[in-house]
Every structure is written in structure tokens, then in C-alpha cells.
Amino acid sequence: MHHYRIHEPRDSLFSWSSGFDRYEGFINWGGLILLLGGFRLFLENVIKYGVRINPVSWLLWVKHEHETDYYYHTPLFLLAANIHILFAFYLEHLLAKDKIRGNFEVYIHTAHLAIILLIPVFILGIWTHMFSLLGRTVICVVYTVMFLKLWSYAQVNHWCRSERSWRKKLSRRRSFTFRKAQEKENAEMHSEKSDEAASLCLIQYPDNLTLSDLYYFFAAPTLCYELNFPRSQRIRKRFLLRRMLEVIVISNILMAMFQQWIIPSVKNSFQAFSDLDFMRCAERLLKLAIPNHILWLSWFYLCFHSFLNTLAELLYFADRNFYQDWWNAQNVGTFWRLWNLPVHKWAVRHVFVPMIKIKYSKLSASVAVFVLSAILHEYLVSIPLHMYKIGVFLGMMVQIPLGYISTKVESKFGPRWGNMIVWSSLILGQPLGIMVYYHDYMVKTLDPTMLDL
Amino acid sequence: MHHYRIHEPRDSLFSWSSGFDRYEGFINWGGLILLLGGFRLFLENVIKYGVRINPVSWLLWVKHEHETDYYYHTPLFLLAANIHILFAFYLEHLLAKDKIRGNFEVYIHTAHLAIILLIPVFILGIWTHMFSLLGRTVICVVYTVMFLKLWSYAQVNHWCRSERSWRKKLSRRRSFTFRKAQEKENAEMHSEKSDEAASLCLIQYPDNLTLSDLYYFFAAPTLCYELNFPRSQRIRKRFLLRRMLEVIVISNILMAMFQQWIIPSVKNSFQAFSDLDFMRCAERLLKLAIPNHILWLSWFYLCFHSFLNTLAELLYFADRNFYQDWWNAQNVGTFWRLWNLPVHKWAVRHVFVPMIKIKYSKLSASVAVFVLSAILHEYLVSIPLHMYKIGVFLGMMVQIPLGYISTKVESKFGPRWGNMIVWSSLILGQPLGIMVYYHDYMVKTLDPTMLDL
Numbered sequence A, B: 001m002h003h004y005r006i007h008e009p010r011d012s013l014f015s016w017s018s019g020f021d022r023y024e025g026f027i028n029w030g031g032l033i034l035l036l037g038g039f040r041l042f043l044e045n046v047i048k049y050g051v052r053i054n055p056v057s058w059l060l061w062v063k064h065e066h067e068t069d070y071y072y073h074t075p076l077f078l079l080a081a082n083i084h085i086l087f088a089f090y091l092e093h094l095l096a097k098d099k100i101r102g103n104f105e106v107y108i109h110t111a112h113l114a115i116i117l118l119i120p121v122f123i124l125g126i127w128t129h130m131f132s133l134l135g136r137t138v139i140c141v142v143y144t145v146m147f148l149k150l151w152s153y154a155q156v157n158h159w160c161r162s163e164r165s166w167r168k169k170l171s172r173r174r175s176f177t178f179r180k181a182q183e184k185e186n187a188e189m190h191s192e193k194s195d196e197a198a199s200l201c202l203i204q205y206p207d208n209l210t211l212s213d214l215y216y217f218f219a220a221p222t223l224c225y226e227l228n229f230p231r232s233q234r235i236r237k238r239f240l241l242r243r244m245l246e247v248i249v250i251s252n253i254l255m256a257m258f259q260q261w262i263i264p265s266v267k268n269s270f271q272a273f274s275d276l277d278f279m280r281c282a283e284r285l286l287k288l289a290i291p292n293h294i295l296w297l298s299w300f301y302l303c304f305h306s307f308l309n310t311l312a313e314l315l316y317f318a319d320r321n322f323y324q325d326w327w328n329a330q331n332v333g334t335f336w337r338l339w340n341l342p343v344h345k346w347a348v349r350h351v352f353v354p355m356i357k358i359k360y361s362k363l364s365a366s367v368a369v370f371v372l373s374a375i376l377h378e379y380l381v382s383i384p385l386h387m388y389k390i391g392v393f394l395g396m397m398v399q400i401p402l403g404y405i406s407t408k409v410e411s412k413f414g415p416r417w418g419n420m421i422v423w424s425s426l427i428l429g430q431p432l433g434i435m436v437y438y439h440d441y442m443v444k445t446l447d448p449t450m451l452d453l
Helices: A025-049 A055-068 A070-096 A104-126 A133-174 A179-198 A211-219 A237-275 A278-314 A332-338 A341-357 A362-385 A391-397 A399-413 A415-445 A448-452 B025-049 B055-068 B070-096 B104-126 B133-174 B179-198 B211-219 B237-275 B278-314 B332-338 B341-357 B362-385 B391-397 B399-413 B415-445 B448-452
Strands: none
Touching: A025 A237, A025 B025, A025 B278, A025 B415, A055 A133, A055 A237, A070 A104, A070 A133, A070 A211, A104 A133, A104 A362, A133 A211, A133 A341, A133 A362, A237 A278, A237 A415, A278 A415, A278 B025, A332 A341, A332 A399, A332 A415, A341 A362, A362 A391, A362 A399, A362 A415, A391 A399, A391 A415, A399 A415, A415 B025, B025 B237, B055 B133, B055 B237, B070 B104, B070 B133, B070 B211, B104 B133, B104 B362, B133 B211, B133 B341, B133 B362, B237 B278, B237 B415, B278 B415, B332 B341, B332 B399, B332 B415, B341 B362, B362 B391, B362 B399, B362 B415, B391 B399, B391 B415, B399 B415
């Protein structure tokens, strides 16, 4: 009879007592739902708005931007950047020959760097209408990058000089030491020399102070100056071709997504934000959040992988560590440390570590880095848009308590929830900022009667 | 100088050469996007349609269904089901006493089972308007379950009788064997007896032929008859309470989702399907697919976990194996084997294995199971809706080539892609069927001039 028995005492899988925990099929389910949902939104968008992708309108926009740029002010402004580069170069030459002494070095560097940041503020602030929006943005980005690079250039050369003078003092002091010690020192010097022999081809200070070296640093995809950058042996043609193709394709996809997806969403959000209708605001925010986030992800890949790798490949620059795995970041602090390594490395090397060395606490050094980052972010938004709000600054400063909260969550509920907070702040923070800025920009630049539309 | 060096030759993580493969953060990303996207759709729905959830309208609908059900036809029809149960019971009594012999047993069983399935076809087909839609559905479900259970009851009792007569023959033959063999047999008998002593409380055929046993089988959450079902020791009150609460809460959620989400989507799809506008049809299909799928998932949990466990707990029925982990199924065939175990077990025990035993091939036995399943699915849709199409039948039959394709995909591209096909067919197959049926139902029952709306 036993072979007809098919029932036996068993628990259902969803009951806790079954101990069953294999739900990996639901990961595929999630991916599929995401794909189908995305495809449906795409269809809905095309049915509602038709095809709005139009490369010609981009060209027309760039042409219009050119025409509002009287007398080619933007290219001239960018050319003027060379003055600062040449001035910094001249300054380093004087310093190398010890023609400037004492604290004057610090004053002149600080003044020069401040001028670099302030020139766009004044010129673009006073003669705003003489530059196009595109032009103003490019100017601010170029001047900010120059500010960071020249800061690094000045500081590294300063370190080299300190070391040089320290070595001189050391060798002078050596003559007073007794014999045995000198012999030991000699042995050390010997091993040091063999080290030097190995690195014979490495450039030593002040041989690095050439114009070609400085311009290479300006072109290279890094913000941290070094006398001897690691160099690659050859240009990998297939790699370069693929990265360049990515730059072209992804930038076109970005423009298409912007025209087809972002502009209608932002426009549609205008009324809801003017009325401050909470539910519609939330709906609009979420409607914008996903395309904006996908745009940001694509932009990240375009900038940090495709573009910087293209540049590095062309310049034989071997360090491609432009980003780390921020997508696995388990708290907000880790995210900021991993997502933008050029800026992060610069901040650690030129702000955080020097502050620690002069006995500031880790917390105050971190806060200083964040405040500087917040100021520069604000700078890159306020000056081009000619809107002096503190939205971006506050958005950056919020990251400090958010980092604290996410670390708490991580240690209390596990790394998964910390990661969730990182993603949430990324997905929801940006579109909120964009809509607030867009709303205020429209209110400022458009006729007030348009509001009643 | 070496402590100022921060660059070293490294690949970017996205480059193949980096060998980096830790992207688990994107799983959290997917979950979050899904959650936010779902929440936005919820907001959009509420803004567009307002709150449509209304428990009173369900009560009104049930009341209306009752009123269209003249003279309580449905309860009477359901009461009549007892006639078949009593007839089956009487038949087994006659068979146990060997009052029916030879092939007549097979004929009478087949005739009885056919009548059970055909009675609703004729009565509901001829006097359709005397029963409500709800009543017709309940009748078809109850009669189908009865059909399956009585089939199992008849077959298991038949197996018991075969075994009984085989044992009788065996014991008669034993008297002719020589002594040594008989001693050996005795030893075997002895061990068999101790087995029997252990299972002393087990009911043997024909002691199982009581009305209470038969009605317990009808109430129990299984389609496979057994003389001794595994029983639980006690009713776990907390478990029972939780399952009952789930039944109430989830069924209300289901009704709410149906009113708020499915009805507007299906109604909106009507015009697109009438026009056969392909892009809008696809958009509508996807718009319906996700809520329908979530409804199906909730329904699955409600039926197979909450409801069947409630029933089993109340009846001290210990085998809770109502479903397996179909969500990890790597091909369509596996999905069908795992998702509905009561029916699957019935099909294997009462169709597949008996066919294999009389030398049919595995393939033809599988196809027979599928065809029977397809017929019963079609039965449960066509009879209540009074629409004799073969849509559901074809939908089920498509599973055979789909199973073949998904097995090919699984072996060629890996289990993940097989699982994807299973989910896709689940997510997309159902709403297509629903829309086609809804469209035809509307065309059939409504005024043809309404089509131009």
C-alpha cells in the first residue's frame, strides 16, 4: 500500500518553520518588471509627446548660444586662462631660485588662486548678458579645474623645496657627527643611491619646472600634480576607439533623453510646484527622479569611464582609477569617497592630510573638505545661472548629517539598508534640486504673467 | 618623495581588464527604483481616478448577483453535488462486496465522472440567465474539484481491491510451496506483522468506506485520496489566527487593487484593441501586465498559503506542501510542476503514472496531462462567461512549445535566462488573455453602437 502514499507531514515554504530562504528568482522578476515598466513608460512617452529627439535643434541651440556670445567673449576668456598658467610657472621659477622668501610665498599663491576663482564671479556677474549660458558654464568649469590644479602644482613644488632644504640641512649637520655614525649614514646613502639609480629616469625637482610638463598636467585626467606620472607603454587602438565611440554614442543618447524625457517632465512639474500641491509635487518629483537618475548614471559612465579613459589613453596616462565601486557604498560618506576619485584624491592630499598634519581633528578636516566642495558646487551652479541662491550649498551640507544617519542605519540594520539610503539620496535629492532651480529660473527669466498659464 | 606619489598604473573598474565583478549594489538600486516607480504609479492613479476603492459596491454587486440568481439556483445546484458524492460512496460499497464485476466497473465510473463535468455544461448553457456570473463560476469550480476528487477516490479504492485480490491469490499459491520456502516466507510475514503492529492504528481497506471519511476527503486541501492522511497533533491557534487574518486582509487588498487599478486599465485598453493600433495595444498590455501580475501573486499567496493552510489547520491535515519554489523555476515545465502541487500531484498519480504503467511514452503521458489541464482551464472560463472560445485552451497548449524553448534557452544561456522566460510568460501571457476575453465579452454583451464611443 505504501507506494500509493504521497502525503507526508510538511510545512509550506512561506511558513517560518520551513526554514526556506531561496528567493533568488525574485531578483530576475525585479529586473524583468523594471525592464517592462521602463519600456511601457517609453511607449507612453512616445504616444503622448511624439518623437521630440532632434539633433538639429541642438545645433541651432549651440548656434544661438554662439550668437548671444558677443565678440567671442567665451573663447577669449578661456584663452586668458593661459595668463594664470604662465604666471604660476613664472612664480615657481622664482621660488626655485629662492628669489621669494618666507611667508610671501603663501600670500602670493593664495592671492593668485583667489583671483582665479573671483574673476569669473565679477566678469560674469557684471557683464552676464555678454556671455551665453553654455559659455558661462564652460568658463566656470575650466576656471574651477584650473584653481584645483594650480593649488596642487603650487603645493607639490612647495613640498619639493621643503625636502630639498631639509636634505641640505641634513648634509650640513652630518659633518658634525662622529665617525661611526657617518659610516652608517654612508651605508644608508649607498642604498639610497642604488634606489636613485633604479629611478634614474625619474625627474627630480627643479627639473620638472618646464612649460611642457605644466601643460601636460593641465591636459591629464587628474587634479593632483606629480613630478613623474605613471605612463602607459603604447596607445591601445581598439580600446581608444571603443571609448571614443562610447563618448559619441552616449552623449547623443543623453541629449535624446533630455529632449524626449526630462524637458516634458520638468515643464509639467512647473504648475504643481507653483501651486505647492503636495501630492502632485510628489508625483512629479518621482516622475522626474527616474529619468534624471538614469541620465546621471549615463553621464557618470560617459565622463568618468569613456571620456577620462579616452583622454588618458591619448596622453599615455596609466592611472585610470577615476572611480571606485560607489554603487556598493554602504553609507553616504563612503559614496562621496568613491564616486569622484580625481576630486576626492585632491581633497585628501591637499586639504585633509595637510590639516591633520597641523593637528586639526579628523572631523574638522572632513567638514572643511565638505564645505570647500559645497562652495565649489554652488559656484558651478550659481555663476552660470546668475542666480545667487544657496540651494546647492545646502544640498551638499545636508550630506554631513545624512552620512551620520546612514552610518547609524548601516551598523543597526545591516549594510543593505545603508546602501539603500545612499541610492535614495542620489535618486531623490537631485531632481528636487533641479525642479526648485528650474522653477525659480523660470519665475526670474519669464514674464510673471506666464505663471498663470 | 615617495609619500607624495598617489598615481599608479591601474585600470578603470568598468574595463574588462580590471576583472571587477561586484555589482550587488545595483540589486538594491533595482529594488528601490521598483518601489519608487510603483509609488509614483500609485500617486498618478489616485490623482487621475480618485479613490475608487469602495467595499459597499462589492456588497451591492454580490447582492445584485444574488437577485439575478432566480430561486436560489446556485445553492440548490451546489446541494445537488451531494448526490454524486453519495452515489460514488454507494458504488464503492457495491464494489467492495464484489457485487459489480469486470469492465462494468470502469464503464460506470467513467460515465459518472463524465456526467459530473457535463451537467454544468448543459444546465448553465441552456438556462444561463437563471444563474449569476458569480454563481456560475462557483458551480464550475466546485464541480471540477469534485470531478478530480471522485476520480482519485475511485482509482485508489480500485488499487486497494487489486492488492487485496493479489494477496488472496498469493496466500492460496503459498500452500503448494515446499517447506523451506515456507519457513522463509513465515520469517517475512513475521517482520511484515511487526510493521503492521507499528501501523496498527492505520485504517485498512475496506474499513475506509465510511461517509465521514469521504466528506473529510472532500473538505481536505488535497485532490489525492488516501486511506490514512497524515494528521497534525493540535491546532496551532496563533498560526491559524495569522492565516485567517491574511485571508481577510489580502482578499480586501485584492478587491481594492481590482477596483482602483485593473478596471480603469482594462476599460482604457478597449479602444486600442478595437482599433488594433499596435503601439497603443502594447502600451495598454504593459500597463495592465504589472497590476495584473501583482494581483496574481497576491492571489497565489492568498489561495495557496493563507487559505489552504487555514483549511488544513482546521482539519488537522499535516501535509502543507501546496506549492514549491516555482519562482526559481528555470524552465516553463518546472514552473508547471511546482506552482500548483494539489493539481500536479493529482495529475502525476492519476494520469501520468498509470499511463506509463500501460507502456505509454513519457512524452505522450506529459502531453495527455497538459491537454486535460487545458480542457479544464477552458471549462472554468468558457462555461461561467458563456463564451465558447478556445483562447484559454490554446494558451495552455502554447506552454508545450514554450517549455521546449525555455529548456533550450536554459541549457544554452544558463538558468537565469530560463527563469526570465518563465517570468515573462507569466507576466505577459495573462493580461493578453484577459484583454482579449474582456474585449469579446464587451462586444458580445454590450450594444454594438457602444463600440463607437
